[in-house]
Amino acid sequence: MDKMIEAAASRRAFLKSAGVVAGTGLLYGCASRTVTTALPASTSAPVPPPPVATPVPAAPRAVASAPRNIRPELFERAVAALQRHSSRIRQQDRIAIADFSLPSARLRFHFVDLQGGATRSMLVSHGIGSDPEHIGLLQRFSNEVGSEATCEGAFLAANYYVGKHQLSQRLIGLDPTNYNALDRAIVVHGAWYSNPDMIAKHGKLGRSQGCFAVGERDLDTLFAMLGEGRMIYAAKA
Numbered sequence: 001m002d003k004m005i006e007a008a009a010s011r012r013a014f015l016k017s018a019g020v021v022a023g024t025g026l027l028y029g030c031a032s033r034t035v036t037t038a039l040p041a042s043t044s045a046p047v048p049p050p051p052v053a054t055p056v057p058a059a060p061r062a063v064a065s066a067p068r069n070i071r072p073e074l075f076e077r078a079v080a081a082l083q084r085h086s087s088r089i090r091q092q093d094r095i096a097i098a099d100f101s102l103p104s105a106r107l108r109f110h111f112v113d114l115q116g117g118a119t120r121s122m123l124v125s126h127g128i129g130s131d132p133e134h135i136g137l138l139q140r141f142s143n144e145v146g147s148e149a150t151c152e153g154a155f156l157a158a159n160y161y162v163g164k165h166q167l168s169q170r171l172i173g174l175d176p177t178n179y180n181a182l183d184r185a186i187v188v189h190g191a192w193y194s195n196p197d198m199i200a201k202h203g204k205l206g207r208s209q210g211c212f213a214v215g216e217r218d219l220d221t222l223f224a225m226l227g228e229g230r231m232i233y234a235a236k237a
Contacts, residue, residue: 067119070110071237074099078233079114081154085174088156091229096157098124098212098234100138100150104205109214111225120225122218125194126150127210136204138236143173143180148209151178151186155232158182160223165189169223171212171232178234188212188226190219 066075078097082089094113102108109124126138129149142149153175160169168189173181191213193206212232214222226232 067110067112067117069107069119069121070097070112071099071101074101074235074237075112077235078154078231081175081233082231085154085156085231088174089229089231091227092231094225094230096226096230096232098232099237100126100130100141100152100234101236103136105136105199105203109212109222111222120221122214122222123194123196123199123205125191125205125208125211125213128207129210131207134204134207141177141236143176143178145180145184150208150210150234151181151184152235153178153233155181155186155234157188157226157228157230157232159228163187163189165191165213167219167223169226169228184210186210186212188214188222188232190214190216192216194218 066072074097078095082092082095086092093115094111097110097112099108099110104123104125107121107123110119110121112119127148127150128134129142129147130138130140132139138150140149141152143151151173153173155178156172156174158170158172160167162168166189168187170187171181173179173186178186189211191206191208194208194213195215195217198205212234
């Protein structure tokens with residue numbers, strides 16, 4: 001796990017130094033899809049591309065039942081989604097599950113090693129449109145452009161980029177309930193309003209514009225565990 005986190009930190013440092021954000025327009029969502037990252041002109045040797053994770057072939061699932069901190073019905077639905085979208089998910093050794101049945105003050109973003117059974121959980125915010133009165137609990141999902149709500153279903157973790165919230169990761173919605181995710185700029189990013197001190201001050205996290213926003217100090221760990229090509233499953237149990 002330490003090696004994965006160090007690798008993610010190195011990748012993040014590289015992209016921060018090489019990335020230049022172009023444009024300030026913001027689509028509905030947490031970051032504009034028009035943001036691009038430009039490489040500086042080379043004066044000597046070409047700049048090497050960022051490291052790419054080696055695809056992990058699908059392996060027999062060793063975890064026979066839901067981990068203790070994940071609701072069994074939600075875990076089974078996530079695994080079923082992984083099987084349903086297996087042709088799109090090239091990395092099937094780990095999955096992420098967001099349990100939006102729980103309030104934002106709870107650790108509800110779970111990362112599961114399907115071969116070894118290890119889990120790790122962290123805080124994650126939901127969208128403004130999913131909790132208009134900001135009670136700290138998701139009230140509804142929406143796939144509509146402009147809703148600023150969290151959407152449910154299976155997502156493919158795609159490429160990294162540098163945007164409004166610094167290093168972020170695009171998501172591709174794989175289900176009828178979230179197919180607009182890319183057009184809505186629903187991404188994974190770090191945010192101050194998802195830091196643990198928000199709970200001490202307000203009893204809940206702040207809200208995103210539909211993105212999976214985690215604490216700023218959790219972002220490197222998240223990228224190390226999720227990587228590109230894995231699946232996030234978001235739902236209510």
